[in-house]
Amino acid sequence: MSHLPPASAFEVNRSHAWPMADTDQPTVRMVRHADLTADDRARWAALSAHAGAANVFAQDWFMDAALRHAADGRDAMLAVVSHHSGTWLGVMPLVTASRFGRWPARIWRGWSTTSQFLGMPLVAAQSADLFWASLLAFLDRQASGEILLHFGAFDADDPISIALLDRCRHEGRAFHIIHRFNRPAYRVGDDAADRSDAKVRSRLRSLLRRIERDHGSVAITIFDPTQPCTPWIDAFLEMEASGWKGRNGSALGSAPETEALFRTIIERGHENGSARLASLSVNGRVIAMSSWFESPSWGHGFKMTFDEEYRAYAPGQLLMREISDRIGRRADMSFDTCVPRDASNSHRLWPNNRRIIDGAVAIGSARQRFHFDMLMKARAGMAAVKACIAKAQK
Incomplete structure (x- = not known):
């Protein structure tokens, strides 16, 4: 597959806001961390105070530090979904990449730093479905060959994650859980919460x-x-x-x-x-x-x-x-x-x-989604071959 476009093409295609057809619907824009205005930062902080309790790593003070100090932070774009009044409904840092694991493919990937243990975006829970509907539609329309959105380190039981999977089902949009694992946790209200070894x-x-x-x-x-x-x-x-x-x-x-x-x-x-x-x-x-x-x-x-x-x-x-x-x-x-x-x-x-998942969501045109399906089938086929080889070697 082809390589990423040059930086100039990236800026032309993605640096502007794209309002949805209905003016009462959210506006989606891509903005670099360095280009945030004082008003942007105030709205980011307000969203953090309202919606950041379940994911400290997405709050403005943590993410600001990560983007400032991480070596690849300058490559990230903040995907900001805003109400027509300007209020932020959600924000997710994204980067483009030319590979999905070992496979050549142009993709969007949720950006995170090495000290960040959750990758979910900062989103007001009551706006989660609207956030995903707006962002995915934006990525479909703006895609320049990208075939998927790769998300990582999501809490499978968080309303933001559930809203993403529900939105994909509602639209008939393909998604795949790539990896899942459990992290030790204490959960309020769980029957086992008062027991330890x-x-x-x-x-x-x-x-x-x-x-x-x-x-x-x-x-x-x-x-x-x-x-x-x-x-x-x-x-x-x-x-x-x-x-x-x-x-x-x-x-x-x-x-x-x-x-x-x-x-x-x-x-x-x-x-x-x-x-x-x-x-x-x-x-x-x-x-x-x-x-x-x-x-x-x-x-x-x-x-x-x-x-x-x-x-x-x-x-x-x-x-x-x-x-x-x-x-x-x-x-x-x-x-x-x-x-x-x-x-x-x-x-x-x-x-x-706490159940943690990584996954991929199809984006773009029908042709790009076909490439997404072929990539997922190729990955599954390779995994099956490896499993057979491992079984034969035992």
Whole structure:
């Protein structure tokens, strides 16, 4: 398939707003982050306050930092769906790409940074169907060879995700779930929300007694929200850099852009009251640190590190137990750990799951949708062949 158009063609085709036929319907426009006006930013912030509780990673303060500091942030376009009065109904950062996995294909892809654990757009729930109807129609009309919209890290049970799948069914628009997995979570109202693995908790109590016997008293500190957070950030980055991530060059401080992103996100989250910063110390020495975000209805895990000298005592899991207990005392807030279920035994502290999905939605003309169908069939055929080979090798 052909390559992406040059930058000049991209700007001509996509930098303007496209109103739908009925003037009472939303306006859709693509705008670069750098080109947002003060009015745009005010409307973005208003939408975040109204609709951002279930996805902190889509809120304006987080996404602004991500787009500023990520190496590919300048390539993203914000797809803004607005009411005719100018009020934002939803916004989704998008980029174009010339491949879908290993397959050559021109696509739109939801943009996210490496520190972003949900990819859903920021949308007012009551406007979700109107947002998707408007955005998909816009992408159909503006398509210059793109055959699909690739979305990633959506909560399968969130109203925004459900609205997308319902809209596709309503229009007869093809969509495919490409990947799905579960993340450990705590869900308010779930029958299992008051249960966690007793064996893991018993093990952690035993580890706590051992570390206190070997090294002294253990204390867990939640950082004072009225104090500057720079010392906490500095200590976190230093601890992470001293471990295996630092040796492998994958620590946050290993690259200027990832360090700047982390600093900015924690500083902004601390300033607006959503960030929670914690540390676990033994005999006065900090050996584990964690950060997460809280909104009125959802919490989201962010970054954790620990001192590898104390690995045998699982200090990160000891700290996670405290966080789990703290969240469990909040009767009104669900929590997404934002870590894979197989990441460590600490997942057993969380009795529920958050179902995460990646998928693809067909866009464009009948010809482009035919190419979409052929691509999905080719992927399915390749997967079937691989499964047969794997089965034969057992």
